Each structure stands twice: as C-alpha cells, then as structure tokens.
Amino acid sequence: MAPSAAPTSVEEPFPISRVADRYLLFSIDIISHCRRNHNICGMLVGTIPNLSQQNIFLGIPLEVMPEEARVLVERGAAYIVDDEEVHRKAFEEMSREERLEWLQEMDRRGEELTKSTGELKERRKDKALKEKGLRREVLEKSEGSVADSPASESTIRDDSPSSTESSLGFIMKGSSFSDTAWSEIGASEASLFESAPPSPALSVVVNSASKGTTTQKHFVTPTTSYPPLPNPPQDPEAGLPVVPKSYPLFRYLHSLGYYHMPGLRFGCHYNSYPGDPLRYHSHFAATGLGWDDEFDLLDVVGGGRLATGTKKAYMVGGEDVEAVKRNKAASQGAGLFFDEPSKEKGRETRAFSIEWAAL
C-alpha cells in the first residue's frame, strides 16, 4: 500500500513527462530515486486537491529544470516523453478489458486502504482507552460497548486524515457518513461505567462484528499514468531538452556531486549544495556564462559580496570552447598518433569561485 515506506526499485531509464515545455515527474518513487541516486531535487509544483488553497504545501508533480532533465537523459537514466501525445494515443487504444481491470485494481486498493485505516483507528482507540485505564479485553467481553470520552474521539478523528494520503494518490473519502459500524449506544450500556459522562451523542464505538468492510469507503485516484499504461516507448527522435547557456556549469557542478536549487533568491542561476539541501547550507551561488560572454565587474563585486555575506562563494563558470575543440581533436587523433590524450586533456569547464577579501 505504501511504497514510500519501503522504497521500491525504479527501473532506469524512467520517463520524464514533458507538458507544455515543462519537465515533470509524477511518481513518488521516481522522485525519491532522483533525489537519492542522482542528486536531483527539483521543485514540487502540485497543489493538494482537497486543500487547494493551502498552496504553500505543494505536492507532486515535481518539476525539474531543463538542465536537470538533460543531465538525467545524458546519463541514460531517463528519457523524455511528450505526455500529451502519449496520453492521447494510449488511452484511445486502451481496451475495455484493460480499463475494467484497472478500475477493479483501484477498487481493491481502496478496500485495502479502508481496512488498514480501520485497523489504525482500532489501535488508536485501544491505546486511548488503555491510557484511561479501561482495558480492551473487558470491552470485548461486554460486546464492544464503551462510552468514549470526547477527547479521545476527537483526536482519533483529527488524526485520521493524515493517513489518507498514500503514494497511490489522493484518497477521497465517501461523503455519505452512513456506516453502520458507528453506533450510538444506549444509556443502559453506558451505565456499566458510571464514571464516564453519559452523553450518547459523543459516545460512539466501533461495532467489532461489522468493522472493516462497511466503514467509510475510500476511492483512490491514481496520480501516475504509467501504470495503468505501460511505460511509453523511447522516442529516438525526441531530442535532448533545450537548455540555457548556463548548462555546462550545471553539468560540471552536478558531476562533482553537488545538489542544485534555482538561484533566483541569490541572484544567480543555481544554488549549489554539497549534500541534500535539507541538511546542508549552500556553498555556491553559481552563474553560468558563455566563454566569450562579457560580464560587468560590478556583477562580480555584487555577487561576491552577497555570497560572502550569506556564507557562500559566488561562482562564474562556463565551457572552454577551445579546450573542447582540442579534446575532440585529441580524441580523434588518439588512434592515429597514439599519444596520451588524458594527460593533455585541458579542463573543458572552468569555474571561478569568488569571495570577498575583507580588505
């Protein structure tokens, strides 16, 4: 039910969906795989359907920068899928049997979820009752009837929505609250426990005989399209994601193991982190430039001063076009002249770290 708890392996290459020239990941497994194994964080951009106005808490999909998508594709870890095209084609071709099968699968998962949340509720109730000194064994002998306190009941109800979000998707609870499991008990049974407040409106209990199957029904909405569809085939003509000029610097820093976040907050292209951004401070505010692009020294001064003030270094860098040409020629000539291309190989990407000198 919860693949996020036990990480399922992700098969590479995995598809990256291109929707309106944005690169999106919809599967939580792939998202965590990217973060764990490829140092790619991306940005969560999806709102939560149930709480769409809470837009500071964003969920899947994850948008990755074109640079990140390109790095993944160049590593052979991913490939780009034109989502619109694939969806139109695949769902038109989907047979009725397949569709029904998938709907049944969704039903089955919903039931599974209902069962497990029911069990969770039971356990919480059990715990709450134990805390109050009312042991469960006694209750079950007396046909599961107990006056619950308003406090424990409300905590259980408040907590339950947290378990309704699984990696399968967002779960809509049935709106009709017409389950027979929740039965009000009469005052006669409450009188067994004189100390409990005899308020029948709040004292509800799960009927242990009918629990699980007829409690609130959950409906699972899948967040991924593959499955139900099989992974779309790789399109050899898809081409690489179009990237800005700062890409060589990104690729270079990424190859050194740095994590990246968008650099807008520090007036640069990328913020580079030496580890997961949740654990580390960023090291560099990096700006990628072309080899012959002119830049103002005022930008260097401003960037350097800001970065040093925020415990970073400002970085400018780019691809040395001459070195790339030389290396290309060397690798072609290597077969002919049998020299040592690795020794002669100049640095293809140069980066300069800038800090305030405090003079």
Add this chain to the structure above:
Amino acid sequence: MTSLAHTKPAIAPAPLQQSFASHLPQLQSLAIQIQHNLEHQHRWADLHVHTHSPLTNEPLPRPLVSGLPPQRIYIHPDEQVELLKEADRRRKADRTAAEGAGLQVKAEPEREWILPTRLNEKWTLRRLAEVFDAITFVPPAPDTAADTPDRPENPWRTTKRVLLGTADSDSTVVYYIVHDGVVKPRQN
C-alpha cells in the same frame, strides 16, 4: 627599407615605460595605482609589478602586481580546522602559562597575485582563464627578499588564486579573492 630597423625612434621611451613596453599605458598606470593603494592603505610589502608570465615568459594579458600582505589574506576552511586544532593542542601544552588566553592561531602571510581592473571594464571567462593560465601558484620570490628564509609552500594551496582589485573612478579599490576552480567558501 633595410635601414628601417636601425633607425632610432623619434622619442625614446622613458625607463619606466620600457619595462612595460608590451602593455598599454592605461593598464600600466592601473597596476601602479593598485600597487600604491596596497602599499599605503593596506600596508602590504614586497610589491612588484609583473609584465611577463613566470611560466612561459610571454607578456601577461596585463601587468599583474604581487605582494606580501601584513597578515594572511586567505585561509582555506580545511586549513583553518587544522590550525585551530593545532592551536588547541598548543594551549593545552602550556596550560600553566596562561589559563584565560584564547586560541592563538598562527597563519603566516603568503605572497599573493593581484589582478588590477577598472570597474567600467567588461570581462569574459576566456580572459580570466588566460590570466590564471599565465601565473604560478605563488608569485616568484623577489630578489630583494632573499634574506628571508624560504617558507615551505603551503600544502593547502592547491588551486591558483588571485586578488581581484577593482578600482573605481573615484580611486576606491575593492578586493575580491578569485579561485581557479571549485573551492568551498570560508566559514566566516
């Protein structure tokens, strides 16, 4: 035609100009301005203007300054950790001498390259890389400082660095450390 090489120029360059012959006069005066600023405002010593690369003996892209700061201008974060550990050991060793004394970090000043620039200039990565390709890790020791014992080269100095001195038209000069490569920031 043949005598052209032997004819004397109408105006002989001044001795100062001769040493700079490969560079434009505004770049020469800029180097001297930065040298002056370091010497008198920041108390640097052993200042020299370099016109030719110590590596290739080719003319540098522009005259560079080298000098010795009064205290260390840059300590790599890893070196700082080592220095602090060593200072802590030393303090523990003579605990009897001074109880309340703080950590005494000893970092000898090192000679630095200075790249003189003007604020209104435009730079490119190519030109910055050319400067770095033409310099050594540490500026060559000047003849005048021959009496001081040669310091062992700092093992932490693994990337080239220059001090980017940027002068504005009002003669304010700001200094930034530029490393050739990915160097993690200092923990200020």
